[in-house]
Amino acid sequence: MSDLAPGPGRVRQSRIYRDGVLGSRPAVPTDFAGLERAARKALSAQAWAYVAGGAGEGRTMRNNREAFDGWAIVPRMLRGGGARDLTRTVLGTPLPVPFLLAPVGAGQLVDEDADLHTARAAAATGVPYVFTNQAGTPLERTAAAMGDAARWMQLYWSTDEGLVDSLIQRAENAGAGALVVTLDTTVLGWRPQDLNLGSLPFARGLGIGQYTSDPRFTELVDERVRRARPGERPKVTLAAIRSLLSITRHHPGSFRANLRSPNPRAAVETFLDIYSNPLLSWEHIATLRGRTRLPIVLKGILHPDDARRAFDHGVDGIVVSNHGGRQVDSAIASLDALVGVRDAVGPDATVLMDSGIRTGADVFTALALGADAVLLGRPYMYGMAVAGQRGVEEVIANVAAELDLTMALAGVRSLAEITRDLLVPRRR
């Protein structure tokens, strides 16, 4: 690239302005508030509650955003210019820009093919996709939709160790570049938006595609069906029939055969029983190294001591995250936690961060405070709500463009130059 070549920021910006001359507008709003409004309009009440909702009174989500508002970038003059390098390699995975797509479960609420849309958008842009354990589409199909593009796999630790091994094996076979074990969801947080609607996607057969496609899980379902005694019949209401149809439609196999089979309902029950282990402990983590050849990343770390302990257990990286404020209400902002974690583990440890990243300027701030890269969550789901795969691609392009322009205007030419001294605290 010549020194005068425009970065992704100027390319994207001029495309939007040129298209504007011809009367066309970007497919998704380029500011987060507009994106969120457009997504809300496009989504059902249940989908909006699940994706946008948080734990309790929503204080952790607010903390996440206020933490970003607590820092200001101090641009430096007369030292940027020319080509900028936004690339970085994290745990052997090359990133064209310093972010990945976060694992976002139950995307089927937004679009039946959510996982495939995300996978294709990731492949088209080169941004790695962290497959969610709660996908609707089996990871093998999602991987096949991406060609050779980079993917990681996120795991919820089931109470069934055989299922844990099976999912790890499948991730390895599907070319995952890392295994991301999420620690913060040993039980589901208290989520009033979903509770008020009585809405849990998994109970309607959404977001359990990794399970219903798994040989070990299928064994568990068969066992359950064999052991079942004729019990109380559930009340027949319109909602119950709708849920049953949804479960039947989303189960592998033909709809007609599924209607007659007890297995689709047994699969949902089995899932609800075993999907996460409330007793998950460091002893489980200690077994991981012997169970996979993939780099291991622990997601959901917020305390410096937990961060140190993670690396003492031989993991390769961590994600500082409060799960987008969906688990504990009034929890520490992820960005605030990042500062203490980075200080605790030193400059060389691989530390990613998510929860509250909305724009390119946010990526800049997180990197300046010590993140090697960040994960983008809700913004890309909102892009999908508005414009499917193209919406995801545009959100990625917009965040990358703004990061690039922020770097240009702040006087930095590479990610390594995004350092703490470019920030000052703002009075909160």
Ligand SMILES: Cc1cc2nc3c(=O)[nH]c(=O)nc-3n(C[C@H](O)[C@H](O)[C@H](O)COP(=O)(O)O)c2cc1C
């Ligand atoms: C709708 C939704 C579903 C999610 N599902 C998962 C999941 O299956 N596994 C996981 O590790 N994290 C999951 N997360 C958390 C994200 O990976 C990420 O930590 C979070 O979205 C970051 O917060 P932000 O989107 O507000 O920036 C989910 C988040 C949302 C919004």
